[in-house]
Amino acid sequence: MSELIYECVVSTTDTAGRPHLAPMGVRYRADDRVLLMPFKPSTTLDNILATGVAGLNILTDTRVFAGCVTGRREWPLLPMQRLAGLRLQAALRHQELQLESVSEDPQRPVLTLHAVHSANHAPFLGLNRAQAAVLEGAVLVSRLRLLPPEKIDTEMAYLQIAIDKTAAPEELEAWGWLREAIAAHRAGSPA
Incomplete structure (x- = not known):
């Protein structure tokens, strides 16, 4: 285990x-x-x-x-x-x-x-699916230089489902930053 x-x-x-x-x-x-x-x-x-x-x-x-x-x-x-x-x-x-x-x-x-x-400092009520998706997306972005583009695309597409279904404005903003970082990486410029 x-x-x-x-x-x-x-x-x-x-x-x-x-x-x-x-x-x-x-x-x-x-x-x-x-x-x-x-x-x-x-x-x-x-x-x-x-x-x-x-x-x-x-x-x-x-x-x-x-x-x-x-x-x-x-x-x-x-x-x-x-x-x-x-x-x-x-x-x-x-x-x-x-x-x-x-x-x-x-x-x-x-x-x-x-x-x-x-x-x-405050109660923990749990994570919604979009928050969990943003966390996973952040891990992927932190490994852009290590993972093949196809893996990034496949995983981000799957995570997008949770964003579409359960994201609040905060998660939408965070998700946008991650998508921008991926695009900037592929264009060869800093995020």
Whole structure:
């Protein structure tokens, strides 16, 4: 059985306090530990190694996911409560993570972080199908250089069904950003 991976947005800062947001899959451990496996090179990896801190943001505003993978990284942030760092204002829940250890890997080091603080800010009512489709679309856009165009087209066409049936204005906006990023990639220009 494969290990469960949960999609969230990781917030970090560099040593000068400049924020960086990145959608990322995380693995939870029973002992308040969280595993992150950022690809090299990665601003998220560099920031965590430099500061030892990360914020884990759970949210349903899929515009943040789509925005981050399409160059829209300016989202309202708030200071974390116990560690020096920032969290997303839109987070339904956030955890403040302290780096404990690094298992080196040439492509994806494994970072083990300890949750020193967690806070709930709003109830999680679930995801609608369009929100789930935007998340999957964001993963595809993050891998445009790795996947064949036919796979991207097939998967996006399937995801479009959920967008057509259940999208609110927020999901439509996020979906549009993803479609623009795919078109820009194929045209050879930045999104």
